[in-house]
Amino acid sequence: MRTRFQGAITLPARTCDLGQWGEDMACTYLENKGYRILERNWRTRDGELDIICSHNGELVFVEVKTRGPGSLGKPGEALHTAKQSRLVKAACAYVSRSHAWETPARFDFIGLQLDQDAVQVEHEHNVIDAWETMGGGHASWQPW
Template identity: 40%
Template sequence: MSEKDQRIQTGKFGEDAACDYLIEADYKIVERNWRCRSGEIDIIADDAGRLVFIEVRTRKTGGRFGTAAESVDRRKQQQVRDTAQVYLRSIGCSAESIRFDVIAITMSRQMDSILEYKHYEGAF
């Protein structure tokens, strides 16, 4: 399997795990992998009437590029904000009650278990 295919598989695994967690925590999943010209939002969910835009980052343990949460830099935060604005316009909604969260997942090297799961509400 190529390195790109492995990254895609790791990301999908993390997003699936994040959705399971969110559903268990009484969030309603509104969209997954919503795309437009400005970017993609991994998960859009409803949390008791508040629209939540969630960036999911999954890393294998012992990676070279820092933690999953550290990878959501200012540039990525701005891209998610911009994409969220496009989404809100597309559904005719204002930005009154929204939140931006990050879910950071650390997997075992073998991808057979989640070692750490952190949900940062209102991350940016």
């Protein structure tokens, strides 16, 4: 799903702040769509999950990428196989610590592409097949 926001946009001065700005925008977008934000920047030794939220009884792990004006490449190009594997491992750690093995879950991606006067938000659902990424297994979250 693509959404375009027009109007005055105040971009952060530093690149490292751009990622935080994008995550803030993504949270606002998700909340406006009825998602409930549970965690932000949840870290484990296996990686970081940008946003963890719930929607319609599902646990949703959201990876956010933001590209500023003039950036090369699209936001989604950063979601390579190694990154997917780290996200799945981090999500498994979260599910384990939360005792949420029975909760349906998915991985979404939100890409924000900025130009001088607009932000284009692209929200993709189910972008990672967790068990395929981990080399097979059966379809539930349980590791056994």
